[in-house]
Amino acid sequence: MNLGSTINTQYGEEGVFLHPDGKTMYFSSEGHNSMGGYDIFKSVFQNGKWSPPENLGWPINTPDDDVFFVISASGRHGYYSSFRDDGLGSKDIYQITFLGPEKPPLLSQEDQLLASRVQPVKETLLAPPVAIASAQVTILKGVVTDEASKQPTEATIDVIDNSLNQVIASFQSNAQSGRYLVSLPSGINYGIVVRKDGYLFHSENFDLPAGAAYSEVMKDIALKKLDVGVKVVLNNIFFDFDKATLRKESTGELERLQKLLTETPALRLEISGHTDNVGKAEYNKDLSQRRAKAVVEYLVGKGIDKGRLTFAGYGDAQPVAPNTTKAGRQLNRRTEFKVTGK
Incomplete structure (x- = not known):
């Protein structure tokens, strides 16, 4: 599909590169009021269309050809081919480091307020922070x-x-x-x-x-x-906070589990729920069991023989990571299945 007159001109367009963010495009063009030859431009896909191309300007672009620009996923470094006076002959490959907006100069580090000759009052002026955009x-x-x-x-x-x-x-x-x-x-x-x-x-x-x-x-x-005793964590099963209600985002994972059981008729599973150690142990065990039961009920409702499934809630009794960190507690809050027969 031709991207149309916003991007394309009557002159040459070359070297298109789409950033990993899926919406930022870089390309070289002889049009769009280039500085001379091919210049590098940027356009962003938003609200269903590409924005007017933005010339990356000097010192990236020159009066000669600048082409085949690519940029790292972080947005910090770019690489391209350019014809420059300091080159080794014809076009050379250059690296660009993007530093972000330049801070305005601070001409005076402090404001002198003459309260007295002996002990002047000083007010420190800090340069305003400058945000560096990242991908x-x-x-x-x-x-x-x-x-x-x-x-x-x-x-x-x-x-x-x-x-x-x-x-x-x-x-x-x-x-x-x-x-x-x-x-x-x-x-x-x-x-x-x-x-x-x-x-x-x-x-x-x-x-x-x-x-x-x-x-x-x-x-x-x-x-x-697939072997008896093997455990698999179901990382895409989600519940409402402090409840055993399955959220709609869980549908894909539940369908994959249903498909596995359908394609392997002899497969038997234990569905288990697990929590971190925050709260009372008795409550955590009950919540984890109700969540495991909700998964089993979903599968049975989709036609899986309930005789092939069991459920258990272990609360915080089987941690897979220390409960001393937020990341560890998140890993411990999980639903998993264990193969009990095949």
Whole structure:
């Protein structure tokens, strides 16, 4: 699809690059009032259309050709080809470091108020803070392995919008190294599902509010083969606060569990609920049991034989991380299943 006259001109447009945030496009053009030859421009997709291209200006652009611009996911460094006087001949490759807006100069560090000759009153003036814009995207990367052999493996990775229960991207980890990299623009509750024939699926959750700053997350994933005693955490099952009511964002994960049970007729599972250690142990155990029961009732309501399912609430008795940190407590608040028969 031609992007139209907002982006394209009667002159040449080259070297398009879409930032991992999914909405910022960089390209080179001989039009749009360039400084000469090709200049680098930026346009942002918002409200269903591309914004008028913005010339990145001097010192990035020159009167000669500046092309094939790319930028890191963090938005801090850019790389491109440019013809400059300090080059080694014709076009050379350059790196740009974006420092953010320049602070206004502070001409006087303090204001002298002459209250007396002996002890003047001094008022310190601080330079106003200058915010440096960062890309609103999270980079998730790591290695997919076989849990038993520890060897890297190729697997399918689905990126899901939990609020819509919709797969928005699907790709493979590297067959030789097992490595993967996912770009997650802010503003979506993401489910990440890693799956491979002969293995139980693995899920992760990243709820990224709009405006969440750039970050990189390392997450190695060990896939487990279907065997009695194996446990899998269901990271995309959500409940209302302090209740056993399943939220609609849980639908995709529940459907994956239903599909696993349907495709493996002999499979039997224990669904278990777990909490952190905040609150009374008796209450936590009761809440975790009611939540596990809610998952079983959903599956039975979808046609799964209730004889294949059991449920249990363990409260805070089986932590997987220390309860001394917020991150640890979050890991301990979970729903999981254990294979009891196959």
